[in-house]
Amino acid sequence: MIGTSRAEYIFIRFCIIGLHYLAPLCLLYCTLVIALYGFKTAITSPVPLVIESIAVAESLFFLFVYLPYRYRLQREAVHPPAPTRDERRELFAHCNANISDPEGYLQKWFLGADLKDIKRENVKEFLLWAFFNRGGPPGDDDEELDEYVDATEKLLGKPIEEGRGTAECLRLTLDRVDMLHRSLVWYCCVGFVDFLTYMKMLYHGFHFHRTKLSRFFTLFPFRPQTLFTKYRSPAKHTTYWHRPHTSKTKLPVVFIHGIGIGLYPYTNFLSELNSAAGLESVDPDEQVGIIAIEIMPVSFRITHSALGRAEMCAEIKQILQEHLLTGQKCVLATHSYGSVITTHLLKEPSTARLIGPVVLIDPVSILLHLPDVAYNFTRRKPKRANEHQLYYFASMDMGVSHTLSRHFFWSENVLWKKDMQGRRVTVSLGGKDLIVNTEAVGRYLSEETKVGNGHANGNGNGNRNGNGRATGVLIDFEGRDDASQSGTTEDETEDETEHEEDIVEEEWKSRPWKGTGVDVLWFKNLDHAQVFDKAATRRRVIDAITTYSQNE
DSSP states (O other), X not given: OOOOOHHHHHHHHHHHHHHHXXXXXXXXXXXXXXXXXXXXXXXXXXXXXXXHHHHHHHXXXXXXXXXXXXXXXXXXXXXXXXXXXXXXXXXXXXXXXXXXXXXXXXXXHTTTOOGGGOOHHHXXXXXHHHHHSOOSOOGGGHHHHHXXXXXXXXXXXXXXXXXXXXXXXXXXXXXXXXXXXXXXXXXXXXXXXXXXXXXXXXXXXXXXXXXXXXXXXXXXXXXXXXXXXXXXXXXXXXXXXEEOOOOSSSOOEEEEOOSSSSXXXXXXXXXXXHHHTTTTOOOGGGOOOEEEEOOGGGTTOBOSOOOOHHHHHHHHHHHHHHHSOTTOOEEEEEETTHHHHHHHHHHSHHHHTTEEEEEEEXXXXXXXXXXXXXXXHHTOOOOSHHHHHIIIXXXXXXXXXXXXXXXXXXXXXXXXXXXXXXXXXXXXXXTTOSSSOHHHHHHXXXXXXXXXXXXXXXXXXXXXXXXXXXXXXXXXXXXXXXHHHSOOOOHHHHHHHHHHHHHHHHHHHSOOOOSSSEEEEEETTOOTTGGGTSHHHHHHHHHHHHHHHHHO
């Protein structure tokens, strides 16, 4: 991720304008030439052949690839079955127990609308998507929705007005799939970067495992270099890079990347991890294997749709079983979107047993009920250089946008602390992350989980209403009085409590890494993915991975 300087802003805007408007200009040029001079004259035009070829290719690509593809990607999402009523209640309780700014939470899910424009029916519409996996009228679920709206009022500390306001909520899998055209030149750049990645990974001792040759034309840009590998992936869709594991005392490492151009931004990280894992050692017991899995639908390619949870878990399980010994586990390290796949793997028993310690770098799946990830990635209007980079190159990419808008079901993807119990986990967070609310995530991971009324109160301080006052339990599931279950609200203790919270909040950022339970690595001045930019910051993450590999 680039920075926020004026020079970087000018650079990224120049790149975006050049790449985005190339195809429309080519289409306009071809249209004018044919309209003014005729098709035959256009063929014998004095314009250099290279320019003519680019103009024709870009025009054809726009008309016969992008437009049909864009139309096809607007198909409705196939939502997973809705959770049961008890599961919804538990999920709702987990969510409300971890909201520090209720008004901001609601406003951001409603795209910055004023609270006066968010009325009871608006909130029901949002909750119907969030917890029932559908749109439309409430129907038989209206009573349960009223229960959740009442709890939301308690969270806010004030009533929500009856009726429907003008606010529109963010419903990721029901809203339109927004995307921007990518020129053929851009895809040529992606193909070139893919070739560089291929050469660098080979140089560092990795072997590429391709899918069937019959699937060669299902991915664009094409990957001709992959035709020369003798290694084959056991999975139908998923390719990966592998460095053999020979150690009998250490765990192999599995890495899953995030949204971007594939593995290229991680090649230095993987190279250094490779060296730390014993590449240069002649002792077989020092050789730690590494599997780097490629997720093509979020890698700026035109390819198959993102795999569903069950299918993704099944394919990764096939890969792990191909290389792990019987009873062996691996260290799982993932970045950004890769944390979503981590959630699926940890919740699926057949893959969870193959996974030991976990390292999450810039995870988006923790506290996914907060609006920051969805809003910042898909709805925020870019202003700074890094925001423009994220918006154009990632958010508006056809494959990425379709993945997030039609295959990203937050209730399946969210990762809670209870899902990490019994594991050693390291979470790397950047203080200037433009996607994730890392302050909230770090605070959540660093505090003790409390339980009340049969559900987790994961923020360690109870819920807080609009006045910052503790509210305790929000839904009276068992007929208990809220006041009897709430946290202390005496005026003389509030200042002391808030002071203690501030101390704890700062303490977790500098807490030393222990290698037991959940550890947080806090990089105060880093944006999303910038931990991979410098050797010093990469080293801290690599040290955690190698320690897990050695000491499990």
